Amino acid sequence: MSLRYLLGRVAGMLGTLVGVAVVVFVVLRALPGDTITAKLGTQAATLTADQRAALRHFYGLDSSPVTQFFRWFGGLLHGDLGVSMDTGVPVTHLIGDALPVTLELAVLAMVIAVPVGVLFGMLAASRPGAVRDLSVQGVGLLGLAVPEFVVATVTVAWLASAFAYTPSAGTYVSIGDSFGGNLRQMLYPALVLAIGLAATVMRTTRSAYLEAAGSDFVRTARGKGVTEARVRFRHILHNAGIPIVTMVGIQFGYLLGGTLVVEQVFALPGLGRLLLDGILHQDYAIVQGVTLLVAAAFVVVNFGVDVVYRLLDPRTRSEGRRA
Amino acid sequence: MTRAATLVAPAPRTAGQPSLPRRIVADRNGLIGVVLVGLLVVVAVVSLVHLGQDPLAQNRTGQLAGPSGAHWLGTDQFGRDIAARVAAGVFASLRVALVSVGMATIVGGLLGVLSGFAGGVLDAVVGRCTDVLFAFPATLLALALVAALGHGWFNTAIAIAVVYTPIFVRVARGPVLTVRESEYVKAGRVLGFSRSRLLFRHVLPNVGAPIAVQVALALSWAILTEAGLSFLGLGTQPPSPSLGLMVSDARNFFPDAWWTLLFPALAVVVAVVGLNMVGDGLRNALDPRRS
Numbered sequence: 330m331s332l333r334y335l336l337g338r339v340a341g342m343l344g345t346l347v348g349v350a351v352v353v354f355v356v357l358r359a360l361p362g363d364t365i366t367a368k369l370g371t372q373a374a375t376l377t378a379d380q381r382a383a384l385r386h387f388y389g390l391d392s393s394p395v396t397q398f399f400r401w402f403g404g405l406l407h408g409d410l411g412v413s414m415d416t417g418v419p420v421t422h423l424i425g426d427a428l429p430v431t432l433e434l435a436v437l438a439m440v441i442a443v444p445v446g447v448l449f450g451m452l453a454a455s456r457p458g459a460v461r462d463l464s465v466q467g468v469g470l471l472g473l474a475v476p477e478f479v480v481a482t483v484t485v486a487w488l489a490s491a492f493a494y495t496p497s498a499g500t501y502v503s504i505g506d507s508f509g510g511n512l513r514q515m516l517y518p519a520l521v522l523a524i525g526l527a528a529t530v531m532r533t534t535r536s537a538y539l540e541a542a543g544s545d546f547v548r549t550a551r552g553k554g555v556t557e558a559r560v561r562f563r564h565i566l567h568n569a570g571i572p573i574v575t576m577v578g579i580q581f582g583y584l585l586g587g588t589l590v591v592e593q594v595f596a597l598p599g600l601g602r603l604l605l606d607g608i609l610h611q612d613y614a615i616v617q618g619v620t621l622l623v624a625a626a627f628v629v630v631n632f633g634v635d636v637v638y639r640l641l642d643p644r645t646r647s648e649g650r651r652a
Numbered sequence: 653m654t655r656a657a658t659l660v661a662p663a664p665r666t667a668g669q670p671s672l673p674r675r676i677v678a679d680r681n682g683l684i685g686v687v688l689v690g691l692l693v694v695v696a697v698v699s700l701v702h703l704g705q706d707p708l709a710q711n712r713t714g715q716l717a718g719p720s721g722a723h724w725l726g727t728d729q730f731g732r733d734i735a736a737r738v739a740a741g742v743f744a745s746l747r748v749a750l751v752s753v754g755m756a757t758i759v760g761g762l763l764g765v766l767s768g769f770a771g772g773v774l775d776a777v778v779g780r781c782t783d784v785l786f787a788f789p790a791t792l793l794a795l796a797l798v799a800a801l802g803h804g805w806f807n808t809a810i811a812i813a814v815v816y817t818p819i820f821v822r823v824a825r826g827p828v829l830t831v832r833e834s835e836y837v838k839a840g841r842v843l844g845f846s847r848s849r850l851l852f853r854h855v856l857p858n859v860g861a862p863i864a865v866q867v868a869l870a871l872s873w874a875i876l877t878e879a880g881l882s883f884l885g886l887g888t889q890p891p892s893p894s895l896g897l898m899v900s901d902a903r904n905f906f907p908d909a910w911w912t913l914l915f916p917a918l919a920v921v922v923a924v925v926g927l928n929m930v931g932d933g934l935r936n937a938l939d940p941r942r943s
Binding site: 341344345346348349351352353356357470471473474475476477478479482483485486487490582583585586587589590593594604605608609616620623624627628631 | 780781783784785787788789790791792795796797798799800872876879880883884885886896899900902903906907913917920921924925928929
């Protein structure tokens, strides 16, 4: 991988990030309703015109959208995402509290889903068209088709009836407070997230494995008497690894923005809940901050996947362009 | 031509080949998918003409009643008929899915074909814009757009359409680049055909296959997303029936009143599985190597 290629990709990524900031700003500027009314509720009706103007000035809502964008963007570069209109707390602090919850959830879901998905993908591909293949594929399709909110709802109802346990936001235990207590709260939501992920990983593994299994070197390995298990893991899976790694990376990026439903149902104070609260309270700063952070993380993760892909696959190294 | 002959010798894609719907149904997955989706469409149409029950009619004495002869799928916490509400919810889901994917297909497909065919500045601008939209995880982008546009089925449809437009741009653009350099388009150019004739008569018909497959997959994603947004309270608003909202309401009554959750959830699953299988069937039917 040439330095020139890498620099080009980094420049492209920075351009995309600026585009992301513009989209986030433009989309969320169009938010309906007056944020001041949203913040003060019924009290807003009692404001005099002067008070209202002063508040608009205080929140910077009276300048032109372009000025507001550059003020906001300038702040971004200094790590300033603004202040929550609802609570007055800096958005970076809110994100700082919420991010570890979402990250832990995402990592935990990955740790569960990847081995399950890879093993079942290999199982399905070991005899294409056989009963095992069709049943794994059928279960996989169901795993993708049953909405997360249904699985999460049923799981919470089951926890309540079996263990008299009801998740609530007030009782969240961080991993620093108690490892066991934290795991008790995180395990089930992570399992719910892992279902769809495992199904996706399974599908990718199955097709990558089938493709690798048809290559000449596999026939050669079998011909020279390599044991079947060694052929499967060393020869086939090793070569099927690149698409699997790519898919896992992309899914991890998606997961950062995709834990919302599960966090909501399991009452976990992560990024998704923060975003949802921001939307419901029309608290722009929060919605902008979280959307931007997640999109930026997604861009960076995809960039990382692309670079790792090139490092792993010697065939793509010499070429300077994206395939 | 006998059936065996078509199976053995792949016929050229001209007259004599079974029509596309026939080929989809000949594929096992395609057949199951068509049956499932057809079932849902029938349910949605029935809900339109309100056979039997009104999905909004409350009944103070028959709340949370299990399935019975009067209410086939039971009633909810307001005594409303679940069967009627599921049917109306399916109609609402399909409406959002069809409108959003329709918009995304037309806008994205045209942009993709045009930018691939024209190249140059247009291609570069469209390419950068799709890159930026691709930078957002799909669910997050839909959510941010719904937050900005407000509730209601049409706003949900617009949000989903915006998420899917760049996908259709890419799916349409790729094949155009290949077709543009093909012998028959070059021949058309030599014969002095106009650009629009080349575009509409020669290029467009040949990029239909990948777009058709993408439409089926997009519809299933749209139904899942609509249900998810409604579940979170950001889509269809009560008292309008919506599958996501019904599941959300059912949270308080599950597992005792299991029918309040099972049937709307089942409707979503049938729709998503069915559309995915139609997509598989389409892919197999349109793949020239397998015809």
